[in-house]
Amino acid sequence: MDRPARIAILGASGYTGAELVRLIATHPGMEVAALTADRKAGMDMAEVFPHLRHLDLPKLCRISDVDFSGIDLAFCALPHATSQEVIRDLPRDLKTVDLSADFRLRDPAVYAEWYGHEHLAPALQPEAVYGLTEYYRDEIARARLVACTGCNSATGLLGLLPVVKAGVVDLDEIIIDLATGVSGAGRAPKEGTLHTEVSEGFHAYNIERHRHTAEFDQEFSLAAGRDVTVTFTPHLLPQNRGILATIYVKGAPEEIHKVLAEAYADEPFIVVLPYGEAPSTRHVRGSNFCHIGVVRDRRDGRARIFSALDNLTKGSSGQAVQNANLMLGLPETQGLMMAPLFP
Ligand SMILES: NC(=O)C1=CN([C@@H]2O[C@H](COP(=O)(O)OP(=O)(O)OC[C@H]3O[C@@H](n4cnc5c(N)ncnc54)[C@H](OP(=O)(O)O)[C@@H]3O)[C@@H](O)[C@H]2O)C=CC1
Numbered sequence: 001m002d003r004p005a006r007i008a009i010l011g012a013s014g015y016t017g018a019e020l021v022r023l024i025a026t027h028p029g030m031e032v033a034a035l036t037a038d039r040k041a042g043m044d045m046a047e048v049f050p051h052l053r054h055l056d057l058p059k060l061c062r063i064s065d066v067d068f069s070g071i072d073l074a075f076c077a078l079p080h081a082t083s084q085e086v087i088r089d090l091p092r093d094l095k096t097v098d099l100s101a102d103f104r105l106r107d108p109a110v111y112a113e114w115y116g117h118e119h120l121a122p123a124l125q126p127e128a129v130y131g132l133t134e135y136y137r138d139e140i141a142r143a144r145l146v147a148c149t150g151c152n153s154a155t156g157l158l159g160l161l162p163v164v165k166a167g168v169v170d171l172d173e174i175i176i177d178l179a180t181g182v183s184g185a186g187r188a189p190k191e192g193t194l195h196t197e198v199s200e201g202f203h204a205y206n207i208e209r210h211r212h213t214a215e216f217d218q219e220f221s222l223a224a225g226r227d228v229t230v231t232f233t234p235h236l237l238p239q240n241r242g243i244l245a246t247i248y249v250k251g252a253p254e255e256i257h258k259v260l261a262e263a264y265a266d267e268p269f270i271v272v273l274p275y276g277e278a279p280s281t282r283h284v285r286g287s288n289f290c291h292i293g294v295v296r297d298r299r300d301g302r303a304r305i306f307s308a309l310d311n312l313t314k315g316s317s318g319q320a321v322q323n324a325n326l327m328l329g330l331p332e333t334q335g336l337m338m339a340p341l342f343p
Pocket residue numbers: 010011012013014015016017036037038039040041063076077078079080082083099100101149150151183184185186187188311312315316
């Protein structure tokens with residue numbers, strides 16, 4: 001293409017939508033052509049997100065008002081369930097990157113089990129490619145519809161997939177404990193994300209059943225070639241961005257570190273820390289990097305794998321742009337090599 005790709009962002013008045021706009025603002029291969037909203041349709045982006053005031057952006061409109069004939073690729077940053085209804089009605093040849101959970105689970109029956117309702121666009125599921133770029137980049141480059149991973153799922157999968165694939169841990173004894181920033185819950189007001197409910201405290205949520213467990217089971221089972229089920233508990237961190245997963249595995253820590261370092265040696269966004277060091281969310285904030293560390297338990301030699309990323313970049317919008325780059329034939333890292341924001 002001899003011009004920047006024309007991009008529509010559906011759900012631009014949400015957190016991941018704003019992050020997409022921030023990333024595309026300095027992306028040489030993309031330009032924002034349409035932005036949509038629901039309650040905020042008709043407003044200027046500058047009113048909704050004053051930090052984007054310097055940009056010359058189209059007004060927020062309804063999805064039905066977008067002329068998709070002039071769009072090269074759409075990012076769908078809508079709530080799950082809404083997303084599948086919207087994508088079902090988009091032009092069938094429009095390249096689409098979905099940030100929701102709607103097309104991540106390959107089997108619509110598994111989707112129904114975890115999301116509590118029948119899938120509304122099951123006919124599209126076979127063409128959806130799971131958006132974990134480091135594992136599916138060839139399929140993503142050829143795809144029409146890409147389903148980006150959950151932010152929690154991305155954190156756990158990136159930390160553990162090479163190790164599961166290599167068969168160097170006990171696959172029946174995997175525990176993923178994870179803490180996530182509150183922006184993961186989106187911008188729409190909810191009682192559970194009020195300042196008073198989140199600040200000065202720390203709690204686990206969706207303890208018995210978190211829907212990202214289905215993504216873990218799906219991808220670990222595919223990698224291992226047998227059924228793998230993990231124990232997964234997310235916690236809510238009183239901070240805006242960032243996820244840190246602590247993964248407990250039975251296996252030799254130095255071997256696990258070697259497997260990870262080799263698997264990610266050529267990956268532009270995955271940084272495997274020196275053996276014995278653990279990452280921090282503050283070192284990946286605002287960037288598309290994922291930092292992974294392996295530390296030995298001094299008493300029994302068991303390994304803990306740590307994985308940290310920013311839920312709004314590598315966990316969603318950054319991953320989405322990385323996938324869109326591939327789908328548009330652009331360099332995979334284009335527009336994404338910014339350093340983390342520190343302190
Ligand atoms: N936040 C995160 O860290 C991550 C989010 N995701 C997923 O990405 C998607 C977007 O998340 P996020 O940006 O956080 O969500 P937000 O709640 O912040 O934003 C949702 C967006 O969707 C619009 N919207 C809501 N309902 C409708 C509707 N019925 N029709 C059309 N538009 C609608 C909203 O418009 P308006 O504001 O005008 O109502 C808003 O623009 C979700 O599926 C989420 O699960 C995935 C990974 C990480």
